Amino acid sequence: MKLSFNKIRSAFGNKDNTNDSNTDNQIEDIISSVDGDPFAISEQNVLFAKTSELGGYFYVIAIIVGSFKIKTMKGAKLDIKGKNFNLILNSDIDEFQSDHSNVSNRYITRIDFQIEELDVSKFDKNTIASLKLQTKKQAIVFNT
Numbered sequence: 001m002k003l004s005f006n007k008i009r010s011a012f013g014n015k016d017n018t019n020d021s022n023t024d025n026q027i028e029d030i031i032s033s034v035d036g037d038p039f040a041i042s043e044q045n046v047l048f049a050k051t052s053e054l055g056g057y058f059y060v061i062a063i064i065v066g067s068f069k070i071k072t073m074k075g076a077k078l079d080i081k082g083k084n085f086n087l088i089l090n091s092d093i094d095e096f097q098s099d100h101s102n103v104s105n106r107y108i109t110r111i112d113f114q115i116e117e118l119d120v121s122k123f124d125k126n127t128i129a130s131l132k133l134q135t136k137k138q139a140i141v142f143n144t
Contacts, residue, residue, distance in 0.1 A: 039125060039142075039144065040125075040128075040130075040131050040142035040143060040144045041142060041143060042066075042140050042141060042142045042143070044066050044067040044068075045064050045065065045066030045067060045068045045140055045142070046064070046065050046066055047062060047063070047064055047131065047133075047142045048062070048063045048064075048065070049061065049062045049063070049123075051115065051120050051123050057114070058114075058115045058116065058117050058120050059092055059112050059113060059114055059115055060078070060089060060112065060113040060115050060123060061110070061112055062078065062110070062111045062112070062113060062133075063108065063109070063110050064098075064107075064108070064109045064110075064111070064133070064140075065101075065106065065107075065108050065109075066106060066107070067105055067106070067107065068098065068107060068109055068133075068138070068140060069098045069100075069107045069109075070096075070097060070098050070109060070135050070136060070138060071096075071097035071098070072094070072095070072096065072097070072135055072136045073094055073095045074094060074135075074136055075090060075091040075093070075094035075095075075135075076090075076091040076096075076111050076113075076133060076134060076135040077089065077090055077091070077133075077134045077135075078091075078111075078113050078131060078132070078133055078134075079131065079132040079133075079134065080122075080123070080128055080130075080131050081128070081129050081130050081131075081132075082122060082127045082128050082129060083127055083129065085122055085127075087115075087119055087122060087123075089113035089114060089115055090113065090114055091111050091112065091113055091114075092111075092112035092113060092114055093112070096109070096110070096111055097109070111133075125144050128144050129143075129144065130142065130143050130144070131144075
């Protein structure tokens with residue numbers, strides 16, 4: 001799966017794709033507009049995620065598309081509940097913010113989370129039951 005922040009942004013440049021009164025249609029529009037499969041879904045947001053390695057450090061690239069909007073200097077945590085494990089990942093940097101999309105009520109937020117090399121194999125859609133993103137005063141539960 002290839003994630004491209006610019007592709008996700010450009011996919012939401014067309015205002016004709018939205019129906020603000022129906023959350024299910026919004027989620028389906030998000031999924032169909034972005035290249036790649038969603039990793040997890042909440043009520044009003046879609047999470048696209050993958051693991052990556054750079055210079056011997058491993059991290060999870062998470063892109064949240066939907067109603068989630070934040071500007072913080074306090075970082076985030078990703079609580080991952082799996083079949084036989086529980087991981088808590090901290091964001092790579094403490095300062096990040098959501099980017100507004102041209103489609104009403106949609107925001108795009110990229111957050112990178114640090115992950116240990118031993119835990120990379122656990123970050124699999126088939127072994128994860130739910131993910132909880134905690135930032136500032138917000139929490140979103142995603143189901144795979």
